[in-house]
Amino acid sequence: MTHIMDNIAPLKTKRVTDNQKAPWKLNQVVKLLKRECRKSERMWRKSKLQIHYQIHKEMLGKYNLEISKARKSFFSNIINNINNAHVLFSTVQKLTNPSSQLPPELSSVNKCNDFASFFKVKIDKIRLNITSQLQIAQNLEPLAVERGDLNVMATFDLVDYETLEKTVQNFISSRVDYCNGLFTGLPKKTIKQLQLIQNAAARVLTRTKRSDHITPVLRSLHWLLVSYRIDFKALLLVFKSLNRTGPNYLLDMFHLYTTTRSLRSLHKNLLVEPAVRTKCGEAAFSCYAVKLWNRLPEDIKNAPTVGSFKSRLKTKLFSDAFCY
Numbered sequence: 001m002t003h004i005m006d007n008i009a010p011l012k013t014k015r016v017t018d019n020q021k022a023p024w025k026l027n028q029v030v031k032l033l034k035r036e037c038r039k040s041e042r043m044w045r046k047s048k049l050q051i052h053y054q055i056h057k058e059m060l061g062k063y064n065l066e067i068s069k070a071r072k073s074f075f076s077n078i079i080n081n082i083n084n085a086h087v088l089f090s091t092v093q094k095l096t097n098p099s100s101q102l103p104p105e106l107s108s109v110n111k112c113n114d115f116a117s118f119f120k121v122k123i124d125k126i127r128l129n130i131t132s133q134l135q136i137a138q139n140l141e142p143l144a145v146e147r148g149d150l151n152v153m154a155t156f157d158l159v160d161y162e163t164l165e166k167t168v169q170n171f172i173s174s175r176v177d178y179c180n181g182l183f184t185g186l187p188k189k190t191i192k193q194l195q196l197i198q199n200a201a202a203r204v205l206t207r208t209k210r211s212d213h214i215t216p217v218l219r220s221l222h223w224l225l226v227s228y229r230i231d232f233k234a235l236l237l238v239f240k241s242l243n244r245t246g247p248n249y250l251l252d253m254f255h256l257y258t259t260t261r262s263l264r265s266l267h268k269n270l271l272v273e274p275a276v277r278t279k280c281g282e283a284a285f286s287c288y289a290v291k292l293w294n295r296l297p298e299d300i301k302n303a304p305t306v307g308s309f310k311s312r313l314k315t316k317l318f319s320d321a322f323c324y
Helices: 002-008 028-047 050-080 085-096 109-138 142-147 161-177 188-206 215-221 226-242 279-283 285-294 306-321
Strands: none
Touching (some): 028 050, 050 085, 161 226, 188 215, 279 285
């Protein structure tokens, strides 16, 4: 049995040389900084906090700087310890003009042709499978497909509308609305970035062309613009706080307007607007939300439940956004 195996698959020896491509990375200081850099990276990816990102960025800078120093020291020692002039100049030549030639197997014409042929066959098989499935599902004539009368890819739906709508709501709309109560008072150019994301999601969902106007699409989907969604969240937090269903720290920001005289504004459920003198003060939630609340109609403020408040508020904001 051993004789047969030796004839069919003879044992071959392979010489392996242990050449470290970057021996300067074996420096103890470099290894220690690499370990700390990996540790800070794991902490940042786990917490997603800006402070941890800054720590990781600083550690990465220190690590790269130490690698550069170790590399310079490594080649300096090599050059200083070489006594042969020929070896010295060849080493300097390799450092100043590194070889950029590709391996012979990658520059071969036959290998490139085989690589292109492999993917061409794959694409042809995929197109053939799509065409055959459409013919079976829609009873299409094979000649129509061969003549090119039918745009196969235009009629091939990968995802139905209901699944695509759920995907957009879960992965895009939820991200746009996440903590948007903190965006009160932001400039329009900042909110525009979020609005572009919402516009792109609406185009994907409705298959609208990029050149088409997006406002009718958003109206048909009954989506509020991003700026109005921010106002919606701020007013909802105020309503919950005034009705003792929100956080206590928010309730301390709002104070009902009272006066010693009998005025009509006394029964309008108004809040005291804080006195501010700067744009940053006007953008604060305690000021911005109070101004929005005081401009609301009485029937929305006096809604009996959270559900009715959200329904009435969205109707008003929707009419303001699209000029109903």
